Amino acid sequence: xxxxxxxxxxxxxxxxxxxxxxxxxxxxxxxxxxxxxxxxxxxxxxxxxxxxxxxxxxxxxxxxxxxxxxxxxxxxxxxxxxxxxxxxxxxxxxxxxxxxxxxxxxxxxxxxxxxxxxxxxxxxxxxxxxxxxxxxxxxxxxxxxxxxxxxxxxxxxxxxxxxxxxxxxxxxxxxxxxxxxxxxxxxxxxxxxxxxxxxxx
Amino acid sequence: xxxxxxxxxxxxxxxxxxxxxxxxxxxxxxxxxxxxxxxxxxxxxxxxxxxxxxxxxxxxxxxxxxxxxxxxxxxxxxxxxxxxxxxxxxxxxxxxxxxxxxxxxxxxxxxxxxxxxxxxxxxxxxxxxxxxxxxxxxxxxxxxxxxxxxxxxxxxxxxxxxxxxxxxxxxxxxxxxxxxxxxxxxxxxxxxxxxxxxxxx
DNA sequence: CCTACCGATCGGTAGG
DNA sequence: CCTACCGATCGGTAGG
Numbered sequence: 498x499x500x501x502x503x504x505x506x507x508x509x510x511x512x513x514x515x516x517x518x519x520x521x522x523x524x525x526x527x528x529x530x531x532x533x534x535x536x537x538x539x540x541x542x543x544x545x546x547x548x549x550x551x552x553x554x555x556x557x558x559x560x561x562x563x564x565x566x567x568x569x570x571x572x573x574x575x576x577x578x579x580x581x582x583x584x585x586x587x588x589x590x591x592x593x594x595x596x597x598x599x600x601x602x603x604x605x606x607x608x609x610x611x612x613x614x615x616x617x618x619x620x621x622x623x624x625x626x627x628x629x630x631x632x633x634x635x636x637x638x639x640x641x642x643x644x645x646x647x648x649x650x651x652x653x654x655x656x657x658x659x660x661x662x663x664x665x666x667x668x669x670x671x672x673x674x675x676x677x678x679x680x681x682x683x684x685x686x687x688x689x690x691x692x693x694x695x696x697x698x
Numbered sequence: 699x700x701x702x703x704x705x706x707x708x709x710x711x712x713x714x715x716x717x718x719x720x721x722x723x724x725x726x727x728x729x730x731x732x733x734x735x736x737x738x739x740x741x742x743x744x745x746x747x748x749x750x751x752x753x754x755x756x757x758x759x760x761x762x763x764x765x766x767x768x769x770x771x772x773x774x775x776x777x778x779x780x781x782x783x784x785x786x787x788x789x790x791x792x793x794x795x796x797x798x799x800x801x802x803x804x805x806x807x808x809x810x811x812x813x814x815x816x817x818x819x820x821x822x823x824x825x826x827x828x829x830x831x832x833x834x835x836x837x838x839x840x841x842x843x844x845x846x847x848x849x850x851x852x853x854x855x856x857x858x859x860x861x862x863x864x865x866x867x868x869x870x871x872x873x874x875x876x877x878x879x880x881x882x883x884x885x886x887x888x889x890x891x892x893x894x895x896x897x898x899x
Numbered sequence: 900c901c902t903a904c905c906g907a908t909c910g911g912t913a914g915g
Numbered sequence: 916c917c918t919a920c921c922g923a924t925c926g927g928t929a930g931g
Contacts, residue, residue, distance in 0.1 A: 501900090515809060519720070522925065535928085536900050544926060597809055604805030607866035608716060608798055618867050651876040655860030656853065663852070665808035666819050675852040686887070702916090723909065736912085737916050745910060 502540050505530060506554040507594065509547065513555070514598040517605045518548045518613065549616055555598040556620045562593050564627065574640040574684065577631035578695045581653055581680050585673045588661045600661045625650055640692045641684070649687070656680050703741050706731060707755040708795065710748065714756070715799040718806045719749045719814065750817055756799040757821045763794050765828065775841040775885065778832035779896045782854055782881050786874045789862045801862045826851055841893045842885075850888070857881050 508529050513521045523544065527537045541547040563583050570576040587596050603621060606614040628650045635641040660676025663669070681695060709730050714722045724745065728738040742748040764784050771777040788797050804822060807815040829851045836842040861877025864870070882896060 517806070524924070524926090533901055534926090535902080538927070539900070601805075601809055603867060604802075604863065605718070607863055608802055610869070614867070621867065648876055648879060651860070651864070651873070652857065652880045654864075655856045655877070655880065658863065659852070659856030659859055662805065662808055662859065663855075666804060666815070666822065668811070672852070675849055676856070678849060679853045679856065725908070725910090734917055735910090736918080739911070740916075 501532075505532075505537055505540060506551060509551040510555045510558065510598055511594040513548075513551055514595055514601055516601075518551065518602050519605065521548070521551065523547065545612065548613055552602065552613070552616045552620065555595040555602075558593070558595040559599065559620075562595070563587050564624075572634045573631070573638040574635040574688070574692060575695065577628070577635055578681070578684060580628065580631060581657060582677060584657050585660050585676055588664055588673060589670060597661070597665070600658065600665070604662075625654060628653060639689055641687045642689055644687050649683070652683060653680055656683075702733075706733075706738055706741060707752060710752040711756045711759065711799055712795040714749075714752055715796055715802055717802075719752065719803050720806065722749070722752065724748065746813065749814055753803065753814070753817045753821065756796040756803075759794070759796040760800065760821075763796070764788050765825075773835045774832070774839040775836040775889070775893060776896065778829070778836055779882070779885060781829065781832060782858060783878060785858050786861050786877055789865055789874060790871060798862075798866070801859065801866070805863075826855060829854060840890055842888045843890055845888050850884070853884060854881055857884075 505526065509521055509526055512526060512529070523537050524534050527534045530537070537547075541550065564580070567576055567579045567583055570579045587593060588600075590596060599617070599621065603617050606617055629646050632641065632644070632646050632649055636643065636646070656676040656679045660673045663672035663675075677697070681697065684695065706727065710722055710727055713727060713730070724738050725735050728735045731738070738748075742751060765781070768777060768780045768784055771780045788794060789801075791797060800818070800821065804818050807818055830847050833842065833845070833847050833850055837844065837847070857877040857880045861874045864873035864876075878898070882898065885896065
C-alpha cells in the first residue's frame with residue numbers, strides 16, 4: 498500500500514535528483530502532487546527532516562535498483578565488476594527516478610558541513626564499504642593479487658563518479674564507457690593468472 | 699588598479715565556491731561588499747551575466763594559481779605530474795579563494811543544461827585539452843609508451859576530481875593522497891624504462 | 900489534510 | 916552609484 502508520504506518522497510527524490518536538495522522547495526513539491534504546502538509540511542515538520550527522509554528514500558531505491566540485483570552474481574571479482582558496471586549503466590536508465598540523486602546531492606553538500614552532508618556521507622561510506630568487501634572477497638578467492646583495498650576502492654569509485662559527472666557535463670555517454678574501460682583495466686592489472694575473463698556487459 | 703567590478707567578482711567567486719552559483723544572491727553579495735543591490739546589479743544587468751562573469755573570473759584565478767606556475771617545469775611527464783599534483787594541493791590552500799569553485803560549480807550544473815553549464819564545461823574542456831597535450835608531449839619525448847590519450851586523461855581527471863570530492867565529503871585530506879598515489883601509479887605503469895623517477899612532492 | 904497568513908528574501912525595475 | 920519599490924517565492928505557523 499502506497500501512503501501519501503511515500504508519494505511525496507517519490508516526487509521529492511525525482512526533483513532533488515534533477516535540481517538538488519536545495520532546489521527542492523515544499524511549495525513546488527506540494528504543487529506537483531496536488532496538495533497544499535501545509536499538507537506536505539505536516540508530514541515532516543521541517544525542511545531538514547524532508548531532506549533527510551528524501552535521502553533515506555533515495556538510498557532505499559538505489560539499493561533495490563543497483564546493489565541487490567547484483568547479489569545473484571557469484572561472489573568475488575565477477576560481483577565486484579558487475580556492481581561497478583551496473584552503477585554506470587544506471588546513469589542512463591530513465592526508469593530509475595533516483596539515478597542522478599547521489600551524484601547531484603553528494604556534490605551539492607560536500608562543502609557544506611552539517612546533518613545533510615553527514616547523512617549523504619553515511620550512505621556513501623556504506624557503499625564504499627561494500628566495494629571494499631567485494632575486493633576482499635576477490636582477494637580471499639585468489640582472483641586478485643595482494644593489494645591496498647582502500648586505495649583500489651577509491652580508484653574504482655573515482656572512475657564511477659567521474660563517469661556519471663562527465664556524462665552529464667558533456668551530454669556524452671562515452672564518458673561511461675571510459676569509466677568502464679578504466680575500471681576493467683585496473684581490475685585486470687591485479688588479476689591472478691587463470692581467473693576467468695570478465696564480461697564486458 | 700582594482701575596479702569596483704573586480705571587488706564584486708572576487709567576493710562572488712568566494713561565495714560561489716562555498717555555496718554554489720545559485721546560492722550566490724545579488725542581495726547578499728551587495729551586503730558583503732557594502733553596496734546596494736541595485737549598485738551591484740547595474741554592473742551585470744542580469745543574474746545570469748553575473749554568474750557567467752564569475753565563472754570567467756574564477757577561471758582566470760585558477761590559471762594564475764595552478765596552471766601557469768607549473769609551466770616552469772620541463773615539458774612532458776614531469777610537467778604533467780606537477781600539474782596533477784598542484785591541482786590536488788590546491789584544494790587545501792586557503793589562500794586561493796577559488797580553490798573549490800570548479801568542484802562545486804561543475805557538479806552543481808552538470809545536470810542542468812543551459813548557458814551556465816556550457817560555460818563551465820568550456821573551461822573544463824580547455825583544462826582537459828591541456829592535460830592531453832601534456833600526455834602527448836610525454837609520448838613524443840619517449841617518456842610514456844603508446845597509449846590512448848583521451849582515456850588516460852579521463853582517468854587522471856577522475857582521480858583529481860574524486861580527490862577533491864572525497865576530501866570535502868569526509869573532511870579527510872587522505873583522499874588527496876589517495877588520488878596522488880593513484881595518478882602516480884597509473885603514470886608509472888605507462889612509463890618507458892629509463893625515464894627519471896617522478897618526485898612525490 | 901485545508902486556508903490564510905507571517906517576515907524574509909529573491910531577481911529585477913523606476914527614477915534619480 | 917542610491918532609495919524605494921514590484922510580484923513571486925521561500926520556510927514556517929495559526930487555527931481549524
